[in-house]
Amino acid sequence: MTLSTAQGIASAVRSGERTAREVLEDYLAAVDGREHEVHAFNLVLADEARVAADAVDSAIDAGTNPGPLAGVPVALKDNLCTRGVPTTCGSKILDGWRPPYDATVVGRLAAAGAVVVGKTNLDEFAMGSSTENSAFGVTRNPLDPAKVPGGSSGGSAAAVAAGFVPVSLGSDTGGSIRQPAALCGVVGVKPTYGAVSRYGLVAFASSLDQIGPFSLTVADSALMLEVIGGHDPRDSTSIPGRTPDLVAELDRGIDGMRIGIIEELSGDGLEGIAGDVRARLGEAGLALEAAGATVETTSVPSTVYGLSAYYVIAPAEASSNLARYDGVRFGLRIDAPNAGEMNTATRTAGFGDEVKRRIMLGTYALSAGYYDAYYGKSQKVRTLIVRDFARAYEEFDLLVSPTAPTTAFAIGEKATDPMTMYLNDVCTIPSNLAGHPAISVPFGVGDDGMPVGVQILAPATDEAKMFRAAAVLEAVAPEGHPLVGGGLP
Amino acid sequence: MREELTGVIPGWETVIGLEVHAELATATKLFSGAPNRFGGEPNTNVDPVSLGLPGSLPVLNEQAVELAIRVGLALNCRVQPSVFARKNYFYPDMPKDFQISQYDLPINEEGWLELPDGRRIGIERAHLEEDTGKSTHVGGGGRIHEAGYSLVDYNRAGVPLIEIVGAPDLRSPEDARAYVGELRSILVAIGASDGKMEEGSMRVDCNVSVRPIGQAEFGTRCEIKNINSLRSLGRAITYEAQRQVDLLASGEAVEQQTRHWDEDEGRTHKLRSKEEAFDYRYFPEPDLVPVDPSEEWITEIRDALPMLPRERRHRLAEVANVETASVVLTVERGMDDLAFEAIAAGGDAGRVIVHVENNLADGAGALDAESFATLVAMEVRGDLTATQAKTVLAALVAEGGDPAEVAASMGFEAMDTEELEALVERLIDEYAEDWAAFIAGDDKERKKKSGFFVGQVMKATNGQADGRIVNEIMSRLALD
Amino acid sequence: MTERITREDVAHVAELARLSLDQDELDAFTSQLADVLDHAADLDALDLDEVPPTAHPLPLRNVLRPDVVGETSDRAEVLAAAPSVEEDQFRVPPVLGEAP
Ligand SMILES: [Mg+2]
Numbered sequence A: 001m002t003l004s005t006a007q008g009i010a011s012a013v014r015s016g017e018r019t020a021r022e023v024l025e026d027y028l029a030a031v032d033g034r035e036h037e038v039h040a041f042n043l044v045l046a047d048e049a050r051v052a053a054d055a056v057d058s059a060i061d062a063g064t065n066p067g068p069l070a071g072v073p074v075a076l077k078d079n080l081c082t083r084g085v086p087t088t089c090g091s092k093i094l095d096g097w098r099p100p101y102d103a104t105v106v107g108r109l110a111a112a113g114a115v116v117v118g119k120t121n122l123d124e125f126a127m128g129s130s131t132e133n134s135a136f137g138v139t140r141n142p143l144d145p146a147k148v149p150g151g152s153s154g155g156s157a158a159a160v161a162a163g164f165v166p167v168s169l170g171s172d173t174g175g176s177i178r179q180p181a182a183l184c185g186v187v188g189v190k191p192t193y194g195a196v197s198r199y200g201l202v203a204f205a206s207s208l209d210q211i212g213p214f215s216l217t218v219a220d221s222a223l224m225l226e227v228i229g230g231h232d233p234r235d236s237t238s239i240p241g242r243t244p245d246l247v248a249e250l251d252r253g254i255d256g257m258r259i260g261i262i263e264e265l266s267g268d269g270l271e272g273i274a275g276d277v278r279a280r281l282g283e284a285g286l287a288l289e290a291a292g293a294t295v296e297t298t299s300v301p302s303t304v305y306g307l308s309a310y311y312v313i314a315p316a317e318a319s320s321n322l323a324r325y326d327g328v329r330f331g332l333r334i335d336a337p338n339a340g341e342m343n344t345a346t347r348t349a350g351f352g353d354e355v356k357r358r359i360m361l362g363t364y365a366l367s368a369g370y371y372d373a374y375y376g377k378s379q380k381v382r383t384l385i386v387r388d389f390a391r392a393y394e395e396f397d398l399l400v401s402p403t404a405p406t407t408a409f410a411i412g413e414k415a416t417d418p419m420t421m422y423l424n425d426v427c428t429i430p431s432n433l434a435g436h437p438a439i440s441v442p443f444g445v446g447d448d449g450m451p452v453g454v455q456i457l458a459p460a461t462d463e464a465k466m467f468r469a470a471a472v473l474e475a476v477a478p479e480g481h482p483l484v485g486g487g488l489p
Numbered sequence B: 001m002r003e004e005l006t007g008v009i010p011g012w013e014t015v016i017g018l019e020v021h022a023e024l025a026t027a028t029k030l031f032s033g034a035p036n037r038f039g040g041e042p043n044t045n046v047d048p049v050s051l052g053l054p055g056s057l058p059v060l061n062e063q064a065v066e067l068a069i070r071v072g073l074a075l076n077c078r079v080q081p082s083v084f085a086r087k088n089y090f091y092p093d094m095p096k097d098f099q100i101s102q103y104d105l106p107i108n109e110e111g112w113l114e115l116p117d118g119r120r121i122g123i124e125r126a127h128l129e130e131d132t133g134k135s136t137h138v139g140g141g142g143r144i145h146e147a148g149y150s151l152v153d154y155n156r157a158g159v160p161l162i163e164i165v166g167a168p169d170l171r172s173p174e175d176a177r178a179y180v181g182e183l184r185s186i187l188v189a190i191g192a193s194d195g196k197m198e199e200g201s202m203r204v205d206c207n208v209s210v211r212p213i214g215q216a217e218f219g220t221r222c223e224i225k226n227i228n229s230l231r232s233l234g235r236a237i238t239y240e241a242q243r244q245v246d247l248l249a250s251g252e253a254v255e256q257q258t259r260h261w262d263e264d265e266g267r268t269h270k271l272r273s274k275e276e277a278f279d280y281r282y283f284p285e286p287d288l289v290p291v292d293p294s295e296e297w298i299t300e301i302r303d304a305l306p307m308l309p310r311e312r313r314h315r316l317a318e319v320a321n322v323e324t325a326s327v328v329l330t331v332e333r334g335m336d337d338l339a340f341e342a343i344a345a346g347g348d349a350g351r352v353i354v355h356v357e358n359n360l361a362d363g364a365g366a367l368d369a370e371s372f373a374t375l376v377a378m379e380v381r382g383d384l385t386a387t388q389a390k391t392v393l394a395a396l397v398a399e400g401g402d403p404a405e406v407a408a409s410m411g412f413e414a415m416d417t418e419e420l421e422a423l424v425e426r427l428i429d430e431y432a433e434d435w436a437a438f439i440a441g442d443d444k445e446r447k448k449k450s451g452f453f454v455g456q457v458m459k460a461t462n463g464q465a466d467g468r469i470v471n472e473i474m475s476r477l478a479l480d
Numbered sequence C: 001m002t003e004r005i006t007r008e009d010v011a012h013v014a015e016l017a018r019l020s021l022d023q024d025e026l027d028a029f030t031s032q033l034a035d036v037l038d039h040a041a042d043l044d045a046l047d048l049d050e051v052p053p054t055a056h057p058l059p060l061r062n063v064l065r066p067d068v069v070g071e072t073s074d075r076a077e078v079l080a081a082a083p084s085v086e087e088d089q090f091r092v093p094p095v096l097g098e099a100p
């Protein structure tokens, strides 16, 4: 299988060099070949995809431009609403639910000519860091099936890494795009909060959730973000205006940029960041310097409190967002003599342990007598993190850190201890709390030969700069691309 | 009826605070474009947002904010930056199992409302929130606790509400009814709500406590739910106050409770105690951003407000030289303009007000201000008696026309004063003893006897005489 | 910070969240929640008295929608997703107690 980029596919399809249908069949063949092993998908929409691909080809025959993603197969995390198509969130409680509407991003992808190939597996309601918490089974890392792909968007990351699709969408609440991107050796982006409409993204934690792309190349993620981003009147937290040009800015380089390596997230102060990950980060720093940036270590002190604040705020919002799964209007119902007991029976049977754990944690943090000690305090910590970032960005254009503390771990390895699992998100969480964009770029491999991701963080709405630095890292990554060992067509 | 509603228990004072929920008269729901429409086939005025479907997000209705600001200004509140919060509780008619409401930062705070008698009742806050859907309990005669199952319609879910929380400044069922009536008039006047209690667009919860007269601190209160009319409001308060007094009088304590008014049984019963109160786990709604209306917007809304009932009462009472309490109905019925015009057209202010307050309950119909003024002038001149004027007025309302012609067609001719004097003289001869008693009597006796003679005159003239003129004649003759 | 979360606290919270737990689950969740909350105790080291809370990552204000009627859902499609339907309404077992 030769891996292609979305950009390459779209231009080939637009020029008539290949048909959307041919492209699709190649990818469907790849899915057929390895999906049983990887289990990236909850649902493959081969027939619907063929219809969509044929429509793209007809448009081209008719002389119309289907858009920047003409004929590009995409996969959607299964927490993005698709009209008439099951959307499970990896949960039994929504098994079989067909939303009566499309998420905004789904409409935008279709309008850009993309072809949806399927819905990808995830940790139930996006709660997890390994895609082991799905009611529909675990997803495996295509680079080593004994290992996790990361999570919660593990299916979307694995689908790209396995060559099932060139690009996919995930959602990132505390690192759920960037961490699996790092573990699967692909690019993953969490945009600025509000850059991409959340309408139709099944909520986990509303003030933290963002939809973002996975891709093999930095340029493809930039392209995807241009397509899905921009104001949406159906999301009150959507930033006014359109997405700035990202692809056109990519090659501008980083000469003269000031880049800070976040001390607190880079190992010396923080336990759990593995030696090989630290080593790659150091090399990435040198590479950025070689490209003309000044790179120095800097302190963003309150980031170390991010994990604690996050594991109060996210469960609190989740406890409320997930109340609606009550057996009344959609999804699972377990009957009982009265409505209250029906709610309880349904939720008890429908939710997995991780979801229950977070619902209870969040309910506790909001309950009478504990609000100030937990939720109130965590929101104040959020303020400190925002302030610390603001200070850092007075001095630096961008910040960098590892994406995840380690390379992909074994399936089952951390599944029994929630707190150990939560520590996976320590480097990614601060961006969610601050609402800032961040990208994970593959940068070499660890001692186990598995990919390492470097995270580049930027101030709110400064994605263009972030992508420029990511493109630099991508170009100089030590072993080239971990999946293909070289450039991509 | 009035006795039943006084709710006055000797030695005790009833303290009442009301929470009124009013549906705002917008075209769409508070957080989505689904129609805000009463009635309609079940589950047709819905969209993903009002059904609380996964992935749906709320976006605030600008008009709902404007109406809320109108309410705030009309209730003399401070209009301030506000934040929506989630109030978490499970209930089938609440689609998301939380209600988006306002909690510690409501859009309006600290105002007052003036009752028709001039007393000011504090308004603690008036905040925006969304309505719930509607459950029908099937089986068990529709009673919630005996139903076999329930059916839920989400047409009403997400309809914008303003919740107006009044201070515990009311002291009787009459006060409470006057407060709700005044609030309703205001909401209707400013176009914020249609105020229809019978359609549920205005709903009242009531906090009641009692204390011995003279005691400074409040007693323990109970909140009464399910009050569906002004009549129930009075009955519920009367019942509840008596229940609490009975408890205290027999040495027991009042427990803080939420209680349900049962209209059929005419009593309240316990829903839950304070300990069983819900833990709503309020927190700021992350899907919405703060509302911070600009000074310009608030000023624009203030400038566009119509004159409020209170001001209209004051204005009319001043022109008519009466108490504000005498023009309550006139203003409530929106007939103050007619009254002004009739007065401006030369109608006697006092008589105009009397007629509008008492004789125009069903509206002015075909009556115009000119004819109204003419009619009142005829009455004042003595061309028509009060009774005749009322009859002519009814005809003018029904059919319109020229008051003099209408009066003539009814055979209401003004009696010649000389004719009347002759009649009075004849009656004096006939009832000489009564006349003597009239002349010699004290005020009380004079009054009684003048009533007697007026009655005789009316009898003799089939009610066509003007009682005032008869009295004048008698006074004159008595001096002779 | 506050005392360690107890088994009773977890049972209460589960009730609030409409979840039922057996005894083993109650034990397991109690210790897991306690671990996470213990970790959150590191926030005690911070002086937060003068720090305002941040509820939103973006400083947006006054995001308002014109009061214009939009699309409504197709009722058949909506009801098709429901576990139980009668007379075009969502059917639920009897509701005990009234709404707050
Ligand atoms: Mg209330």
Ligand SMILES: [Zn+2]
Binding pocket: B021, B129, B163
């Ligand atoms: Zn309310």
